[in-house]
Amino acid sequence: LEKLSSPFRKWKYVFPSPDTVKNVLISSIDTVLNFYVQESGSETVIAELMENVSNICQSTKPVVSLTNEDLYEGMAVLSVFSEDEQWYRAQVMKVDDKIQVCFVDYGNTDNITVRNIRNVPYELLSVAPLAYPCKFHSEIGLVSGPEIEKSFKSFIRDVELSMKVLSTASEHIEVELSTSADPNKDIGQTLFFEIPEEVRAKLLGNDLKESIFGERTDSQNSTDCIYKLTLPPINSTIKGIASNIITIQDFYIQDNELTSELVSLTQLTPSPTELNIVSNISVDDMVLAKFSGDEEIYRGRVINIGEELVKIFFIDYGNSDLVPKNHIYQIPGVQKSYPCYALPCCLDCDLPTSELTTDKLSEVLEDKDLEVVIKDHKDKTSLIVDILLIDNGESVVDILRESLNNEMPECEQDTLKTAKTDLDKSPKKLCKAIDTPVFTDHPALPPDAPVFPELDLEKEDGSKFEATLTHSNNLFSFYLHKKSSQDQVNELMDKLLSHCGTTDSTPPPVILPGMAVIAMMDGDGSWYRGQIVEKKEDNSYSVFSVDYGNIETITSDQILPISPEFLQEPLAYPCKLYLADDKSLPDTAFDTFTNLLDDTTCQIEVMSVEENMLEVKIGVIEGDVFTQIFKI
Structure with missing residues (x-):
């Protein structure tokens, strides 16, 4: 029998599609x-x-x-x-x-x-x-x-x-x-209206026309409570301020009209000496918790639980903190009926989600009065919005786009230089901060242009294999080699070295995004199979290493035409970590991840295939990687 304690033995449900x-x-x-x-x-x-x-x-x-x-x-x-x-x-x-x-x-x-x-x-x-x-x-x-x-x-x-x-x-x-006897009678609705009217009113609030997408009940231990997120209607407008910004697709707005309610709620918070510490904490419990930034107590929801510290999401502000267990308190009944005052939002735009755009958004919104236009509801749990600055009427998206257009080229070069500093010469270690390439914004390649066959990821769904990490951008974008393909990788590298040592060193007459090439990476001066990402203003090229996952900027004299014998499937599998959520990851998550996987053979289970990536569980000697990331 296989060892029962393997961390990869799990049922995979196959659900019917929505509207079925x-x-x-x-x-x-x-x-x-x-x-x-x-x-x-x-x-x-x-x-x-x-x-x-x-x-x-x-x-x-x-x-x-x-x-x-x-x-x-x-x-x-x-x-x-x-x-x-x-x-x-x-x-x-x-x-x-x-x-x-x-x-x-x-x-x-x-x-x-x-x-x-x-x-x-x-x-x-x-x-x-x-x-x-x-x-x-x-x-x-x-x-x-x-x-x-x-x-x-x-x-x-x-x-x-x-x-x-x-x-x-x-x-x-x-x-x-x-x-079948009464197909128009929704059993759920029928049951709901058998609940006493006063209970229904408490659940839905006084205005039954309002959306209640975020409302739910928790009945766990002494934290039994109800909390409610009320989303403003589509096409409505609110005035407010930004309370926390994570990315341009994940930030929080407080409605000015509800400020007095939030102040009243804060005034109802007892001092710590009057509160009872929660003895048995569970994920999703609603609690009161002390925020380390100002040592004040706020309403929060439990995200993750460590041995001594607990990750708390503060529902009225949208920020998170690691809180000692003895600073987490039972929430008084009077505070349970108040709604969440931080509205989760994402910006209605096509700008990249990056550290640069996040910094710019924070700079633009800081201490500003905002007019927020509700464009749509996203997954019934957050708002898709446009934002205008009240003092001058400028569109935040337009401000960001103009700023990024001015700064992006220089930023990209600085990022590449930083990624190369103090790293070893192997190409698998380079360009840590660069995202997975996208080859959609370029003209169609000529019919005879060399391209790599698309990697068949669907056949890996549910599979298990041993692998090594070749390159990582973050927990949502990294690359793996199957251990079983290592001989194939070595043989390919030898053939490339031999081929490039005997072939004409003239670059291709035309170099286009999406084209397959052979490229000399600066990291170690060796030849690798690559795919052109884009041409830079200085006539250099960004090249994606299809067998390792890293990106480098190189000159045309480091690019050779590729012969048909090398047009095989890429050997690096694009992956993201199963269950990883950027809202709840600790600051040390990426460092922990890379330390655990560096030069290590790990056990992989593919949980699903989404957006051309394998969503994987990873096991190492220390245990399940996702679990290790949250060890506090």
Whole structure:
């Protein structure tokens, strides 16, 4: 058997696309925020799968030496269901004296011992779970309780339902349900209006016409509370100030009309001596926390939890901080009904998201009164906006674009020079700050122009392999070599060296963006396969190394035509780290990442393929890389 403690054994759900309508049966109900459905007509498939599971488990002996420490939350296993003593596919939910598992083809849970667990063969792991985890999209998703669950079960008992998929953006499918007998009757809405009117009013506020996209309930320990994000309507205008800027696609605005409410809320905050410290903190809890910048206490949401420090997002300002656990307090009931006062925004523009644009936006918006035009709602959780400066009516986007046009060429050259300083001569180490190249803004190449075949990333979805890091821009853009392809890499480099030592050293007569070439990188003076990114004003060229992932600026005499024998698929896989979120990453994340992966063979599991990149989990000797990044 493969070692069970491998960090890469996980079920991969395949959800129906939004707007899909399917006939389903409810297989398990926990709450209206967590229930499971099976597609009608899947009984035969499930029966055959269960027979395979049973045959495998009957022929497999338990791993006697296995302990609870070998298991982890989210791990895919085979497990016995105690009520019928049959084997099923399952996922570990919690590891304690007993292991809590969820049966992925049904959705129900059980607590079992470690001896009732088996490894999952690949042929079973590769079949997606047959029960979809669901939650109601409508307002019923804001509240839960025994009466609601009881009413829900009365609607669906032994009844085939019509399910419309509204969103698959989270771990649960957001759905509308109706019965075949009454297809126009939304079960979620019906349940919601069975809630007492005073509870509905508290959930939605006095104005039921307002959007409540960000509203939700948390019922965890002593932090039980409700918090609400109300997005202004599309095409409306507000006046406000910027409270925090992360990037041009992620910043926060406070509405001036709500300033007095925020002041009132602040005045309601008791002193630390009057507050109770939260004894058992959970992710997504709403709390009061002390901000290190001014030692004042503000409302916040728990993002990540370390041994001594907790990452807190301050919901009324949009900034984050690492807060000691003894500076996190239970939130008084009077402060629970206030909405979030920091509106998450992104700028309606095509400007690049970079450190330069972020600095410029901060400079332009600092201490300025702003007129914010709401263009659209993004994913129902933030605003797409235009911004005007009230004092002169100038468009912020126009100011940024003019500023960037003046400064970008010099900045790019400085970035390249900085990236090369104090680094070793290997091209895989260069240009740390340069983003992944995009080859779309150039005229179409002539039909006979040499190009590299597109890397087939889809075939890697769900795969696992050993790899080494060749180049990293950040946690959302880095490149890997498969260990199995190392001989191919070495052979290619030898052939390039031999070829370039005997061929004519004349550059191609025409050099165009997107063209495949052979390029001499300044880092070590060796020849590499490259793709032209752009021509610079000084007639130099930015070249992307397709087998390592770095970019260099070189002159035309460092570029040779490429022969057909070298027009193979690139050997560097573009990747981003699974679960990484730039809102919650610690400042040391990139340094930790590169230190863990430098000159190390790591274990890779491809979780998905998105935007021409592999979204990967990475395991090293120290453990899962994402987990190590958040060790505080």
